[in-house]
Amino acid sequence: DDLAASWNGFRFNPTAEILAHLYGFRDLAPPAMLECVEAGLRFTLAETDLIEGAYDLKCAIRLAESDGLPSDLARPLDGLVRRSLAAQDPADEHGSPFDAAPTPASSFADMVDARIEPAITALIAAQADDGGWTPFWDWGFVDAKAWAKAKADWRGHLTREALEVLLAYGRVES
Numbered sequence: 001d002d003l004a005a006s007w008n009g010f011r012f013n014p015t016a017e018i019l020a021h022l023y024g025f026r027d028l029a030p031p032a033m034l035e036c037v038e039a040g041l042r043f044t045l046a047e048t049d050l051i052e053g054a055y056d057l058k059c060a061i062r063l064a065e066s067d068g069l070p071s072d073l074a075r076p077l078d079g080l081v082r083r084s085l086a087a088q089d090p091a092d093e094h095g096s097p098f099d100a101a102p103t104p105a106s107s108f109a110d111m112v113d114a115r116i117e118p119a120i121t122a123l124i125a126a127q128a129d130d131g132g133w134t135p136f137w138d139w140g141f142v143d144a145k146a147w148a149k150a151k152a153d154w155r156g157h158l159t160r161e162a163l164e165v166l167l168a169y170g171r172v173e174s
Contacts, residue, residue, distance in 0.1 A: 012056035020066035051084035054095030085111040103168035
């Protein structure tokens, strides 16, 4: 219950992203499961004016850009994502404009276009001397040994994401 409360009842994170994956593997997803998750999303969309959490917004964006999203969900979700991006605090270190626009051709690139160049500059400046990117967070206080492993794994993930973004925006020679 505590986790659900702090994660907004899982309304978007991870529910929206899970639904995006279910659409991606529609042939393997039980129809009743898909209907149940869609019904929950319809309810969530009807009662949500703004997505305030960066991670909820990231999951909603992934769903909005997924193939197979029914139009009765796509239209209100698109509007909700656009309103939420417009209201997003650009200083929130958890919300990157690259979540909305990992490439210039992304569906929501127009919503964050003014934030792209400063974010690219910051991304390049955050590159470590060894060429990789390091998490800005630290979970070592929970379990230092586990965090050392997780941090290494996250470095690989963040480095791949950073290079993909820089390549998409023409900042890496291919």
